[in-house]
Amino acid sequence: MxxxxxxxxxxxxxxxxxxxxxxxxxxxxxxxxxxxxxxxxxxxxxxxxxxxxxxxxxxxxxxxxSPEKAARIAQSEVVQIHPRRAAVPPDLWGRLLRNAESQIGILVYAGVFLVEQEPKLISLLRAKAAEGVQIRILLGDPGADAVALKSVEEGTAGVMRAKIEQVMQYYGHLRDVDNVQVGFHQTTLYNSIYRFDDEMLVNTHVYGFPAPHTPVIHLRKLSGGGDLFDTYADSFDRVVTASRPAWPTEAAA
Structure with missing residues (x-):
């Protein structure tokens, strides 16, 4: 064969x-x-x-x-586990963003914190896109049941939708920028995923807790390969496939 x-x-x-x-x-x-x-x-x-x-x-x-070796490789892909997102060093986000050479992927419901702690995020993303970096940003669909449920689970009914609308005021400046894709998804997120080439920050979702208070796994893909990084990368791509553009295309307008 x-x-x-x-x-x-x-x-x-x-x-x-x-x-x-x-x-x-x-x-x-x-x-x-x-x-x-x-x-x-x-x-x-x-x-x-x-x-x-x-x-x-x-x-x-x-x-x-062998399954044993595959497990060892997967463990080696874990750079660090932070007990909560707030414990991730702010300069790590900046370093990963600035060092990206091929792709940046953001999969969240809203992710307002990113534009708040990186005031120049939009200009940085525009510059990266001009360098040829492929940027994919996926936000929760404001009208999706999963978005409404997430707000209820965190005890802040209706707030998540407002956060998405707030962050779209920033990402709106990336409309029609080459190499940038901004979309809405209706999936139930078990993790928020932030990918920067072969490094990734996975913010786990825990019932009843907002994302800033839940663990973050820092992963780095090994050249020999491991299943852990690829599992989250594949999940990201599946959501991309199921998402819709944030803005209508010219043909649909």
């Missing part, structure tokens, strides 16, 4: 069996067998290929990584 994931990863990165063989110091025929016959490379070669194509070993070779 061919390894289509490996073949696709190499093609997306402009790599042939000959080029990857030269990088690894192996016979090109071996690389062909890895793709066409689903042969499993030695661990050192798996790690090198995963790093080159920026995919996880567990994705490229699902059966090659």
């Amino acid at each position: 061919p390894n289509d994931r490996l073949r696709d990863a190499l093609l997306r990165n402009g790599l042939t069996s000959v080029l990857i063989a030269e990088k690894l110091g192996v016979d090109p025929k071996s690389v062909e067998r890895w793709m066409t016959q689903d042969r499993t490379p030695y661990p050192r070669h798996r790690h090198a290929i995963a790093a080159i194509v920026r995919e996880s070993e567990s994705y490229l070779w699902p059966n090659a990584v």
Whole structure:
């Protein structure tokens, strides 16, 4: 059975069996067998290929990584766990935003705190977008049941909708900016996710507590790959798919 994931990863990165063989110091025929016959490379070669194509070993070779090793890798992706969002150093948010080179992702209900503690957030995002960074911002749909329920659960009925409308006054300045996507989602969030390239801050949601008082997990994706970071990244992408644009397109206007 061919390894289509490996073949696709190499093609997306402009790599042939000959080029990857030269990088690894192996016979090109071996690389062909890895793709066409689903042969499993030695661990050192798996790690090198995963790093080159920026995919996880567990994705490229699902059966090659034992559950025990996969668990160890996932643990290694955890940089730090902060007991509450308010305990996250303010300069960490700024560093992650400014160091992003390929993508910034924000998945929240409102996330007003971000524009409050980063007064130049909008101008920073505009500058990043001009550099080619892909920016995706997903806010709760003001009319969604999940938004109303979140307010009730936090004991502040109706406040969440007002927060979303407040923060949209800031993000409205990003309308029609290239490389920026602002959308509304109606999903029930179990976590707020903030992604900056291969680093991520996951603000867990705990029933009855507002987000500033719940834990934040700082993750960094390993070059060899781990399932923990990818799980949250996949969740983010699923919400993107289910979201709607914050502003109508010209065709729909």
